[in-house]
Amino acid sequence: MIQYTKIPVENGLTLIHHYDPTTPFAVVNTLYKVGAKHENEDRTGFAHLFEHLMFSGSKHFPDFDTPLQKASGENNAFTNNDYTDYYDSLPAFNIEMALALEADRMTHLNINKKSLEVQRKVVCEEFKENYINQPYGNVWHILREMVYEKHPYKWPTIGKELRHIEEATLEDVKAFYNTYYQPNNAILVLAGNIELEKAVQLTHQYFGHIPGKPLPAVQLSEPEQTSAKEKTVYDEVPIDMIYIAFKMCDRMHPDYYTADLISDILSNGNSSRLHQRLVKTEKAFTTIDAYITGSNDTGMFCIEGKVADGCDLQKATDLIWQELELMYNGKIEEMELTKCKNKMLTSNHFSESSLLSRAISLAYFDLLGDIDLINQEDKRYEAVTAEDIRRYARYLFARERSNTLYYLRKNKQ
Amino acid sequence: MKIPPIYPIAAVRFPRPEELTLKNGIRVFGFNGVQNEIVRLDLVFDAGSWTESYPMQAEFTAHLLKSGTALLNSFEIEEKIDSFGSTVKCTAGYNTITVSVYCMTKYLQQTLAYVILSLNECIFKESELNSLKQRKKAGLSVAQEKNDYIADITFRKLLFGPSHPYGYEKTQAAIDGITSEMLLDYYRTFLKPDNCTVFMAGNYGKKEIDLLDTFIGEWDKPGTLVAKPAIIPDLPPFEHPKVHIQKEKSVQSSIVMGNLSIHRMHPDFPAFFLLNTIFGGYFGSRLMSNIREEKGLTYGIHSSMSLLKHQASFHISTDTNLENTTLCLNEIYAEMRRLREEEIPEEEINVARNYILGKFLSRTDGAFNQMESFKSYFIENSPIARFEEITDSIRTLNGLSLQQTAQKYLQEDNMYEVVVG
Incomplete structure (x- = not known):
């Protein structure tokens, strides 16, 4: 159970306070409701590039990191398709420094030619390090493009291509900042060894004067898929991989929990179905995983497997389908469901023990639109029945909704 | 404000x-x-x-x-x-x-x-x-x-x-x-x-x-064997320290350099730890500031110490665009030289020192962090009291002692250098 208080601020900023007197630390977590899905299709990678620029310094602080480190703090940020999150962790007695820094970069970020030039290069190196110079590095570029027809989830956060980042101009970047980096587009979490009154007072002191601004309306949708898609790519990779992906419900849909448990029954832990049957018994794969992306809007359910040497690709694919069909034609043992629910519960309890993870989660659940869900999730998982699993699997794993990607060794061509 | x-x-x-x-x-x-x-x-x-x-x-x-x-x-x-x-x-x-x-x-x-x-x-x-x-x-x-x-x-x-x-x-x-x-x-x-x-x-x-x-207390295992003493080969002499491996179709090269280093119990450890932090051990380090934040040559560059039970080592690692490899290597050596030749300003030491103290404080925060840190001290055979000794000496180290430490441990001629790309 995570205790919290949610306090709206006049300028539209949402303050969430979470008190933990057992730690000497405080966390300041600022979530901006902007991610890669707010980008224009021929200007992708912006939300993430912008995250880098947020460390360029602001009016009162020529550099973001130094004052925070001097205050014995640590900070970082991440961007995904739905939002961008910045977090600072420091001794509670220095919390004001984090607030001053965050408020200053919310209004007076120092965006200039030099910082843009450097961060463009840094992000290009990041792109190369993780998505080009890596076996299977571009797989998400290909998969997303296959799965999504309309929704901006069709490109990954890093951006569709290197060129979009190389061509980002100062004007583009400034416009992005002015549009999205507003208090009414942000959720501020103050967590740790700081009392409620103090949190409210400091928030007003540092953020209260920042005016809110109207935000552009976003309408995103994604049609149902009606026919199966398949694609084969050949590259310099050591092992053949098979990916099968399906669109699934959004994060707030009641069946989200069902889908998550389906992926767990298939592949969470060594006793799971895919590992036991396709790796150990059939020896068709050396590893195989099923997982969901957990995106706010229409999500993805993915299966990915490294094909064992000598196993026929068609046979490997058929074996996956056999398992997917068993999820709705076969029996779901009570034991399978119980163990997945128990594993979920244990893992949630462990991640709750970290103050930083509690702070980030509070902001995330508020973004979803129902912060109280943070304390309801265990019950939602608990409520899923074997019948729910079969019902949702039948819809989810329809052949015509599938996207199959064969990522194969070049010499096989 | x-x-x-x-x-x-x-x-x-x-x-x-x-x-x-x-x-x-x-x-x-x-x-x-x-x-x-x-x-x-x-x-x-x-x-x-x-x-x-x-x-x-x-x-x-x-x-x-x-x-x-x-x-x-x-x-x-x-x-x-x-x-x-x-x-x-x-x-x-x-x-x-x-x-x-x-x-x-x-x-x-x-x-x-x-x-x-x-x-x-x-x-x-x-x-x-x-x-x-x-x-x-x-x-x-x-x-x-x-x-x-x-x-x-x-x-x-x-x-x-x-x-x-x-x-x-x-x-x-x-x-x-x-x-x-x-x-x-x-x-x-x-x-x-x-x-x-x-x-x-x-x-x-x-x-x-x-x-x-x-x-666990009543655990008894039948049929156990006694370990023969491990035969560990001597460490190789320092020769041919530079290895470059060509790899076709790379767009980036991976760089690792470093050498054998000192253990946590060594008297120079606190100074070298602080020096390493300033050199490449955190986001505000010289390597990050120069090679990432100033020149944009890499997504990340770090230096760190690996404290294995029987031998500690020191290493720097990064990935950079192929054509920038030489520039990147030169800059790493230039940063070592600067630390040997110029005293680090007190303000810069202070930032790193405070940052480290924050990190150390977080290791004592909560049972899971405490157990992790305690366990690593135990495995490498250092008493936990050393944690406090290191913390205390990091408070008092000055520019001069860090410069002497750099002269001792950050010598270009003593570094192995590996480039793959």
């Missing part, structure tokens, strides 16, 4: 664990105090690569630990553990094999029963071994495509020598050569009560302590 004042961290003290000895002599170090009813337990064995007579023996033994007994197969064991919602991870390091249990406190007893069963009755079935070999070989062939992996292993081979437990390279052929007998032999020699120490953290009470005494 009024710039808020910054307050320094007062003395950081490491909370001492609850310490007890079980009936069979196994020592337990416990850190209590987590709100949720969960517990983590690490059974640490003095083992790992250091004690192998065949490459990867420790890793394979650890990864097959839950692969079944004469009566229960791997699925039955794994399914039981999963059904409690518990996770049991078996890992091998350079000097340890660790069995880590993550579970709800109420399932500690049931989970431990399967852990002890696996520690006593694993039969290392041929089919399980073969299945693991396939997985390991596939994983290795993917890793071998990665420049950073190749750079790291090449560096370690240079540093420690190709047949040293800290330096050997994993190969497909060595995986093929592993037999069940080798693993069984290793299992009997190293995974036994008199070679085990337990670290515990979470929300537990007297009931759980009693459980430990029953389940």
Whole structure:
């Protein structure tokens, strides 16, 4: 159970306070409701590039990191398709420094030619390090493009291509900042060894004067898929991989929990179905995983497997389908469901023990639109029945909704 | 805006664990105090690569630990553990094999029963071994495509020598050569009560302590073997320190450089630790400021110390655009030179010092962090009091002593250098 208080601020900023007197630390977590899905299709990678620029310094602080480190703090940020999150962790007695820094970069970020030039290069190196110079590095570029027809989830956060980042101009970047980096587009979490009154007072002191601004309306949708898609790519990779992906419900849909448990029954832990049957018994794969992306809007359910040497690709694919069909034609043992629910519960309890993870989660659940869900999730998982699993699997794993990607060794061509 | 004042961290003290000895002599170090009813337990064995007579023996033994007994197969064991919602991870390091249990406190007893069963009755079935070999070989062939992996292993081979437990390279052929007998032999020699120490953290009470005494304290393993002293090759002489490996179609090169270094107990350690932080140990470091934030040559560049039980080492690693490789190498050496030739300004030292104190404070924050830090001190054979000594000396170090430390430890001529790309 995570205790919290949610306090709206006049300028539209949402303050969430979470008190933990057992730690000497405080966390300041600022979530901006902007991610890669707010980008224009021929200007992708912006939300993430912008995250880098947020460390360029602001009016009162020529550099973001130094004052925070001097205050014995640590900070970082991440961007995904739905939002961008910045977090600072420091001794509670220095919390004001984090607030001053965050408020200053919310209004007076120092965006200039030099910082843009450097961060463009840094992000290009990041792109190369993780998505080009890596076996299977571009797989998400290909998969997303296959799965999504309309929704901006069709490109990954890093951006569709290197060129979009190389061509980002100062004007583009400034416009992005002015549009999205507003208090009414942000959720501020103050967590740790700081009392409620103090949190409210400091928030007003540092953020209260920042005016809110109207935000552009976003309408995103994604049609149902009606026919199966398949694609084969050949590259310099050591092992053949098979990916099968399906669109699934959004994060707030009641069946989200069902889908998550389906992926767990298939592949969470060594006793799971895919590992036991396709790796150990059939020896068709050396590893195989099923997982969901957990995106706010229409999500993805993915299966990915490294094909064992000598196993026929068609046979490997058929074996996956056999398992997917068993999820709705076969029996779901009570034991399978119980163990997945128990594993979920244990893992949630462990991640709750970290103050930083509690702070980030509070902001995330508020973004979803129902912060109280943070304390309801265990019950939602608990409520899923074997019948729910079969019902949702039948819809989810329809052949015509599938996207199959064969990522194969070049010499096989 | 009024710039808020910054307050320094007062003395950081490491909370001492609850310490007890079980009936069979196994020592337990416990850190209590987590709100949720969960517990983590690490059974640490003095083992790992250091004690192998065949490459990867420790890793394979650890990864097959839950692969079944004469009566229960791997699925039955794994399914039981999963059904409690518990996770049991078996890992091998350079000097340890660790069995880590993550579970709800109420399932500690049931989970431990399967852990002890696996520690006593694993039969290392041929089919399980073969299945693991396939997985390991596939994983290795993917890793071998990665420049950073190749750079790291090449560096370690240079540093420690190709047949040293800290330096050997994993190969497909060595995986093929592993037999069940080798693993069984290793299992009997190293995974036994008199070679085990337990670290515990979470929300537990007297009931759980009693459980430990029953389940771990009464653990008796029949048929154990005595370890022969490990034969460790001498470290190679420092020669041919620069290795460049060409790799076709790379868009980036991976760089690793560094050398053998000093241990935590060495009198220069606190100074070198602070110096390393300033050099490349955090986001505000000189390497990050110059090579990433100023020149945009890389996504990240870091220097760090690896404190293995018998030998510490120091290394710098990064990935950079192919055509910038030489520039990047030159800049790294230039930053070393600056630290040797110019005294670091007090303000810069102060930022790094405060940052480190914050990091140290976080290691004492909460039972899980406490257990992690305590355990690593224990494994490398450093008393936890050293934590406080290091903290205290980091407060008092000045520019002059850091410059002398740089002159001693950051010499270009003493660095190995590996480039893959």
